[in-house]
Each structure stands twice: as C-alpha cells, then as structure tokens.
Amino acid sequence: MKALVAVKRVVDYNVKVRAKADGSDVDLNNVKMAINPFCEIAVEEAVRLKEAGTVTEIVAVSVGEANCQEQIRTALALGADRGVHVEVEGKAEPLTIAKLLKGVIAQESPDLVIMGKQSIDGDNNQTGQMLGALTGMGQGTFASAISIADGAVEVVREVDGGLQTLSLTLPAIITTDLRLNEPRYASLPNIMKAKKKPLDTLTPEQLSVSVGTHVSQLGVTPPPERAAGIKVEDVGQLVDKLKNEAKVI
Amino acid sequence: MKTLVVAEHDNASLKTATLNAVAAAQAMGGDIDIVVAGAACDAVATAAAQLPGVNKVVCADNAAYEHQLAENVSLLIAELGEGYDNILAASTPNGKNIMPRVAALLDVGQISDIIAVEGADTFKRPIYAGNVIATVQSLDSKKVITVRTTAFDAGAAEGGNATVEACAAVHDAGVSQFIREEVAVSDRPELTSASVVISGGRGMQNGDNFSLLEGIADKLNAAIGASRAAVDAGFVPNDYQVGQTGKIVAPDLYIAVGISGAIQHLAGMKDSKVIVAINKDEDAPIFQVADYGLVADLFEALPELEAAI
Numbered sequence: 001m002k003a004l005v006a007v008k009r010v011v012d013y014n015v016k017v018r019a020k021a022d023g024s025d026v027d028l029n030n031v032k033m034a035i036n037p038f039c040e041i042a043v044e045e046a047v048r049l050k051e052a053g054t055v056t057e058i059v060a061v062s063v064g065e066a067n068c069q070e071q072i073r074t075a076l077a078l079g080a081d082r083g084v085h086v087e088v089e090g091k092a093e094p095l096t097i098a099k100l101l102k103g104v105i106a107q108e109s110p111d112l113v114i115m116g117k118q119s120i121d122g123d124n125n126q127t128g129q130m131l132g133a134l135t136g137m138g139q140g141t142f143a144s145a146i147s148i149a150d151g152a153v154e155v156v157r158e159v160d161g162g163l164q165t166l167s168l169t170l171p172a173i174i175t176t177d178l179r180l181n182e183p184r185y186a187s188l189p190n191i192m193k194a195k196k197k198p199l200d201t202l203t204p205e206q207l208s209v210s211v212g213t214h215v216s217q218l219g220v221t222p223p224p225e226r227a228a229g230i231k232v233e234d235v236g237q238l239v240d241k242l243k244n245e246a247k248v249i
Numbered sequence: 250m251k252t253l254v255v256a257e258h259d260n261a262s263l264k265t266a267t268l269n270a271v272a273a274a275q276a277m278g279g280d281i282d283i284v285v286a287g288a289a290c291d292a293v294a295t296a297a298a299q300l301p302g303v304n305k306v307v308c309a310d311n312a313a314y315e316h317q318l319a320e321n322v323s324l325l326i327a328e329l330g331e332g333y334d335n336i337l338a339a340s341t342p343n344g345k346n347i348m349p350r351v352a353a354l355l356d357v358g359q360i361s362d363i364i365a366v367e368g369a370d371t372f373k374r375p376i377y378a379g380n381v382i383a384t385v386q387s388l389d390s391k392k393v394i395t396v397r398t399t400a401f402d403a404g405a406a407e408g409g410n411a412t413v414e415a416c417a418a419v420h421d422a423g424v425s426q427f428i429r430e431e432v433a434v435s436d437r438p439e440l441t442s443a444s445v446v447i448s449g450g451r452g453m454q455n456g457d458n459f460s461l462l463e464g465i466a467d468k469l470n471a472a473i474g475a476s477r478a479a480v481d482a483g484f485v486p487n488d489y490q491v492g493q494t495g496k497i498v499a500p501d502l503y504i505a506v507g508i509s510g511a512i513q514h515l516a517g518m519k520d521s522k523v524i525v526a527i528n529k530d531e532d533a534p535i536f537q538v539a540d541y542g543l544v545a546d547l548f549e550a551l552p553e554l555e556a557a558i
Contacts, residue, residue, distance in 0.1 A: 011377070013513070016380060016512060017377040017380045017381060018380070018381070019381045026376075026377060026380075026381055038494075093358055094349065094358070094359070095352065095353060095356075095357075095358050095359075098353060117494070118494060120377070120378065120493070120494075121376065121377055122376055123361065123362065123375065123376050123377070123378070123493065124349075124359075124361045125345050125349070125361055126349035126352070126359050126361060127349075128349075129319065129345075129346065129347075129348075129349035129350040129353070130349045130350065130352065130353035130359075131353075132319070132320070132350055132353075133323060133349075133350040133351075133352075133353035133354045134353050136422070136424070137424065138320050138422070138424035138425040139319055139320065139346070139350070139425075141319070141345070141346050142342060142346070144487065154428065157342075158342070158487045158488065159342045159343070159430075159432075159488075160341060160342050160343070160488065161432040161433055161488055162430065162431045162432035162433050162486065162488055163430070163431045163432075163487075164316075164427075164429075164430045164431075165427075165428040165429045165430070166318070166425055166426065166427060166428060167425070167426045167428050168424060168425050168426075169423075169424045169425070172424070177487075177494075178477065178480075178481065178487075178490075178494065179480070179481070179487055213388060214357060214358025214387065214388055214389050215358045215360060215385050215386070215387055215388065215389075216385065216386045216388055217383050217384070217385050217386075218371065218384040218385065218386055219383070219384050220376070220381040220382065220383045220384070221381065221382050221384070222380075222381060222382070223375070223379055223380070223381065223382050223519075226519065226524075226538050226540075227540075228537075229524070229536075229538075229539045229540035229541055229542060230540070230541060230542070231531075231536070231541075231542045231543070231544060232541050232542065232543050234543070234545075234553075235543065235545075235550055235553040235554050235557055236557060238525065238541055238543050238554070239554070239557045239558055241541050242502070242523070242525070242541070246502075246523045246540065246541075248445070248501050248502040248522070248523050249445075249469060249502065249558060
C-alpha cells in the first residue's frame with residue numbers, strides 16, 4: 001500500500017508573527033521556518049504504518065517555492081521514501097494546492113493520503129477537504145486514531161463533545177489532529193540518508209493545473225491590544241473586583 | 250443577494266452556532282435561507298423557521314445526512330448553493346469539515362473563520378494564531394464562508410415565521426460510513442457558548458485535580474476548558490481544548506488556572522471580556538492578557554475561591 005503525505009513549509013510555531021510596517025502582509029524576513037506541526041504528525045503516522053507493515057512506500061509532496069524542498073527533506077529524514085516538489089511562485093491558495101495534489105495523486109495512485117488538518121500560517125483548514133471533493137475520496141478530518149483493514153480505513157475524529165468513528169473506502173484522505181501521535185525526531189544518520197533520497201520537481205503545467213486566485217489579501221493589521229490588567233493580592237480581592245468592578249459574577 | 254446558511258444541529262435541536270452564522274449573514278445583507286440536512290430533523294427545521302430574518306428553511310431529511318457525513322452533505326449543499334450568492338456555516342468542527350468540500354465542488358475559494366463583514370465581498374479573519382488580522386476580498390461570484398461564532402452575537406431564536414420546504418434530493422457518495430460516536434454527556438453549558446469558562450493547564454498536575462475547578466464551575470454555571478498541555482497529558486478529553494486549533498471561546502469571564510499562556514492558547518480565549526489568571530509563576534505570559542492576575546498556588550487559591558463566591 002502506498003501512502004502520500006503532504007507537507008507545508010510554514011513559520012516555526014514558536015515565532016510570534018507581526019505585521020509589516022506598511023500593513024501589506026506579515027513580516028517573514030529572517031524568521032525561522034519549519035514543517036507545519038500537523039504535517040509532521042501526518043508524516044509520523046505514515047512512517048508508523050510502514051513500520052507496522054501496512055504501508056510499503058511513502059511519498060512526501062509539497063507545493064511551494066524552491067525552499068520548501070527543505071521540508072520535503074525533513075519528511076524524508078523522518079522516514080518518507082521519496083519526495084515530489086510541485087513548484088509554484090508565492091503563496092498558493094488551498095484550492096490551488098488541492099488541484100495540484102489531485103494531479104500528483106493521478107500520477108502516484110496512493111491508497112491513502114495523509115495531511116495536516118490546518119497549517120499554522122493561514123489557519124484555513126481547507127486543503128484536505130477540498131482534495132476530497134476534487135478526487136471524490138472520503139475524508140477523515142481531525143483524526144486522532146486510524147486503523148486499516150479490508151480496503152477501508154477506520155478513523156476516529158475529534159468532534160464537538162467527543163469522538164466520532166467513521167469507516168472510509170480506500171483510497172481516502174486523512175487530516176491529522178494533535179492527538180494522532182507524537183512525532184519522532186530525525187536522527188543524524190537519517191538526515192544524512194535523506195539527502196540521497198529521490199526528489200522530483202513538477203510544475204503546475206505538467207499537472208495541467210492553472211494557478212488561480214480566489215481570495216485576495218488586502219492587508220493585515222495587529223489584533224486589538226488588551227489593556228494592561230492588574231495583579232490582585234489575594235482571592236478576597238479577586239472576588240471583590242469580579243463582583244464590584246468587572247461585575248461578571 | 251441571497252445567502253444560504255447551513256444549520257448546525259444534532260437532528261433533535263438547532264445549535265446556537267446557527268444563530269451566530271445567521272447574524273453574519275445579516276451583516277452581509279440580502280435574503281437569508283437556511284438548509285437543514287439531517288435525518289428525522291423536523292424539530293430542527295421548525296426551530297430554524299422561528300429565527301427572525303429568515304425567509305425559507307430547506308429541510309433535506311434523509312438517512313444519508315443523519316451523521317453529517319461531509320461526502321454526502323457537501324454534494325447536497327453544492328447543489329442547493331447554485332441558487333445563492335453566499336453559503337455560510339458556523340466555523341464548528343462540522344462546518345470546517347463540510348464547507349471546504351462544498352467550495353471545491355463549486356470551484357470557488359473558501360474563506361474560513363471570518364470575524365467581521367467589511368463589505369459584500371470583503372471580510373476580516375485572524376491568521377497566524379490571531380497574531381494578525383487579515384482583510385481579504387473574495388474574487389469569486391459565489392462565496393463559501395465559515396463564521397467564527399464568538400465574533401457575531403446570536404440574535405433572537407424566536408419571532409420569525411419562515412416557510413419550511415422539504416428537499417427530496419438524496420446524495421449518498423457511498424465512500425464513508427458512520428460507525429459510532431462517543432459524546433460526553435454533561436450538565437454544564439457548552440464550552441463555546443458559556444458565559445463563564447474556567448480552564449486548567451499543565452499546572453493542574455493531573456486529571457483528578459480538575460475536580461477543584463468543578464465546584465467553582467458549578468457555582469458560576471461555567472463550562473470547563475483546558476490548555477493543549479493538559480489535554481495532551483491526558484488530564485481531560487480533547488474536546489476541552491481551547492486554542493488556535495481547538496475551540497475558540499469569548500465568554501464574559503474566562504478564568505485560566507495553571508495555564509502559562511502560550512500564543513496558541515491565547516488565540517482561543519483572548520477575546521473574552523474579562524480574563525482572570527491564577528498561576529504561581531509571576532512571569533507567565535498569561536498575565537499579559539489578564540485583567541486580574543493572582544500569583545498564587547492554585548491548590549490553595551481554588552478552594553478559597555470556591556468558598557468566596
């Protein structure tokens with residue numbers, strides 16, 4: 001069984017992003033970049049399925065500029081077998097990424113597609129679902145556990161109030177939530193080995209996808225600041241403030 | 250302009266999140282219809298028809314929609330959506346699951362989690378865990394949008410008189426099947442709509458200690474939440490998580506106990522009206538957003554607080 005894992009290059013989750021002075025976009029100059037945390041969980045899940053003997057080959061794919069090959073290499077160091085880079089200029093929208101991934105799926109015919117539920121830059125939470133619509137595959141979004149048997153994948157999903165379990169016919173798309181697994185660290189030997197693993201580059205033209213714009217970003221602003229609060233001395237003063245000043249209890 | 254709002258429900262009752270989505274639809278202007286996709290969901294359609302400002306409720310009652318399977322429901326909404334300029338849903342796990350699929354079926358972009366309507370095609374939405382607010386313009390003739398419920402106040406639940414129209418369209422994609430659901434039953438208010446929320450973090454040390462929050466929650470009729478650290482450590486179930494990738498809350502009062510205040514957690518609660526932080530580390534970032542900070546050992550402060558309110 002072949003697994004396709006999508007990974008995205010994003011700002012490291014520890015970075016507190018700020019708007020540029022002209023308000024056109026966020027300032028990403030000299031900011032640490034990393035593999036999106038949810039994508040890392042996706043890679044880890046595929047690697048565990050391979051270790052369990054369910055998956056035989058893992059293809060890591062990323063849509064982005066040339067530098068996203070670093071994140072493909074990270075996925076290869078974590079255990080993916082080969083990489084596919086779909087090179088696009090600038091920020092690609094979720095629908096465009098989904099169309100490009102559909103093109104890669106047409107070439108690779110994976111049995112399972114695993115990707116993050118959202119990227120921590122755009123916070124869209126769209127691409128997996130869109131890919132499901134375009135390919136007609138079932139989707140197990142916000143997955144906290146998966147198991148594969150008899151041509152189907154059983155997915156435990158994090159939903160309002162608890163957990164929902166679905167069974168999806170393969171091929172299917174899984175989007176990962178935080179509790180699916182705890183990703184490993186890449187070992188130095190594996191990082192070295194990853195440099196020699198195959199990595200192909202494709203263009204949108206080769207996948208017959210035209211890169212369109214559906215949503216235009218007019219600008220960004222900092223969120224409203226909260227006025228500085230006060231420290232209270234003890235519980236008595238806290239309750240007094242909540243009752244008589246804030247009037248919320 | 251015509252807007253279709255996708256109802257959030259459990260086949261028995263209409264969820265408040267629908268009212269928030271209707272409020273966003275009203276901010277956009279034009280006629281509003283609601284679609285209820287479910288099974289044996291008459292009561293939901295009847296409740297939706299009571300919402301003021303709603304023209305028509307389309308009720309698609311079929312076993313294929315019983316569990317809100319995205320593969321089936323998205324086909325229905327995409328078909329119904331042909332006749333609308335905007336399709337809106339609340340940004341709940343369900344809305345997030347279905348709406349991108351609807352957008353892709355219609356070959357349009359989707360705008361997630363709007364917090365303000367700036368014009369017919371222009372919206373504000375948080376990105377980068379709410380560290381910046383983006384103003385975005387849709388270039389599509391049809392807009393598919395999810396609405397951050399905490400940003401749009403729910404209107405009245407009664408007073409309207411919409412017609413209810415049955416929709417016989419059955420879409421069963423046949424690729425997904427519901428197996429089971431384990432939903433916690435709680436007498437407490439829902440986390441996302443409670444007026445008071447008390448959350449515990451890693452400082453709670455274990456799941457049993459969350460009982461210290463329960464007594465206070467009972468007295469304040471509060472919902473109980475948690476930081477990612479507390480959920481990851483297994484103290485409480487995943488649906489307690491407040492944050493960038495968990496639930497977004499904006500209650501009148503948010504009490505953060507033993508939570509350091511990582512930006513991912515702040516993204517989920519910093520729009521609360523009043524924030525209280527109780528933490529023994531006086532340098533914890535949570536104090537930077539707290540209106541009232543108490544530097545104290547939570548194991549001493551919580552029993553005192555319960556007794557004092």
